[in-house]
Amino acid sequence: MRLGVIDIGSNTVHLLVVDAHRGAQPLPATSHKIELRLSEHVTDSGDIAESGEAALIEFIQECLTVAEDQGVEEVMAFATSAIREAPNGEDVLARVRARTGVALQVLSGEDEARLTFLAARRWFGWSSGTLLVVDIGGGSLELAAGMDEDPDAAVSLPLGAGRLTRDLLPGDPPTAEVVRDARRAIRLRLAAAVRPLAKAGAADRAVGTSKTMRSLARVTGAAPSSDGPYAARSLERSALASVVAELSGMTAHQRERLSGVSASRSRQLLAGALVAEAAMDLLGLERLEICPWALREGVILSRLDAMR
Known part of the structure; x- marks a missing residue:
């Protein structure tokens, strides 16, 4: 099974494509990332700024294209503290899903x-x-x-x-x-x-x-x-x-x-x-x-x- 994982961290957004099977070691096939620094795209109130959200959506769309080209069967996406702590995090998640079709899982x-x-x-x-x-x-x-x-x-x-x-x-x-x-x-x-x-x-x-x-x-x-x-x-x-x-x-x-x-x-x-x-x-x-x-x-x- 070829899986794609989009990791949205405070510093980078990273797509990792792996060949993975239960009971076996996941084998990396390709990697695609950007130093987005989402945690720096914030307003004085702590919200994710429009510039950060726009850059995030654009790169997720780019990741989906790479995943399709690589024959990925399933894409998982998760976000960590940058979105978890933003007061407008839920709104950002909704707009990401509306624009890309990707439902981000926010990890505690x-x-x-x-x-x-x-x-x-x-x-x-x-x-x-x-x-x-x-x-x-x-x-x-x-x-x-x-x-x-x-x-x-x-x-x-x-x-x-x-x-x-x-x-x-x-x-x-x-x-x-x-x-x-x-x-x-x-x-x-x-x-x-x-x-x-x-x-x-x-x-x-x-x-x-x-x-x-x-x-x-x-x-x-x-x-x-x-x-x-x-x-x-x-x-x-x-x-x-x-x-x-x-x-x-x-x-x-x-x-x-x-x-x-x-x-x-x-x-x-x-x-x-x-x-x-x-x-x-x-x-x-x-x-x-x-x-x-x-x-x-x-x-x-x-x-x-x-x-x-």
């Missing part, structure tokens, strides 16, 4: 955490024991832990790299005082939220997912994406501390020159590093293994599991 933060956990569990397998997953998105941070395919604890926090860059890290580069204040604010928000994860028990394997995590791992010396998804990659807390110090003094343009850092994500990387640093510290993690699968793959796997 807990849904995001659970589906990402499912993807990581399938990737690493049962031998991983108690699994802890840390996912840094553009709008939110998801944490999940447990022994099974459904986590015992799943938490979502408004600590995405894009959101924090806008709210807490003005300046290019930000001043040392701004960085200190941002680090303190992130730790305060995160400290209480990690407590529910304790009921899942100590993690046998701690995992990081998302583009931000992959970029941080690459900056600290992990294998490049050209080595493929099966290359072992990790992010070490000891290396992350020096990276935070380095990124704090760099402009976005200077960060672009680092291996594995794209121009579109360079400004957000410092915020992502501060969140990763706080999460690893508060959770007592020395190392995160990088998982190439995340939310999109979790959505696909969940759909396949529901097939008869």
Whole structure:
């Protein structure tokens, strides 16, 4: 079965086409994406602006054309925090459906955490024991832990790299005082939220997912994406501390020159590093293994599991 999944995140809108069968690994066939940054197309009241909605509708129509050309049998589409938190989110969903025929599913933060956990569990397998997953998105941070395919604890926090860059890290580069204040604010928000994860028990394997995590791992010396998804990659807390110090003094343009850092994500990387640093510290993690699968793959796997 050839499936198309349209992922509408805070930073990107991404169509992933896969050949998928129940009980088998989904195999990517093609990918089509745009750096829409929907979370930046907002009015003072928090509504999705007309410019963002128009760009979203246009790209979804483009994705449908690509999907048809690729022989996709079913298209699924989901949205995360950018639309979930917008006061006019329901109106945007209705207009998207009217213009494109696509019914967007809006995932809750807990849904995001659970589906990402499912993807990581399938990737690493049962031998991983108690699994802890840390996912840094553009709008939110998801944490999940447990022994099974459904986590015992799943938490979502408004600590995405894009959101924090806008709210807490003005300046290019930000001043040392701004960085200190941002680090303190992130730790305060995160400290209480990690407590529910304790009921899942100590993690046998701690995992990081998302583009931000992959970029941080690459900056600290992990294998490049050209080595493929099966290359072992990790992010070490000891290396992350020096990276935070380095990124704090760099402009976005200077960060672009680092291996594995794209121009579109360079400004957000410092915020992502501060969140990763706080999460690893508060959770007592020395190392995160990088998982190439995340939310999109979790959505696909969940759909396949529901097939008869």
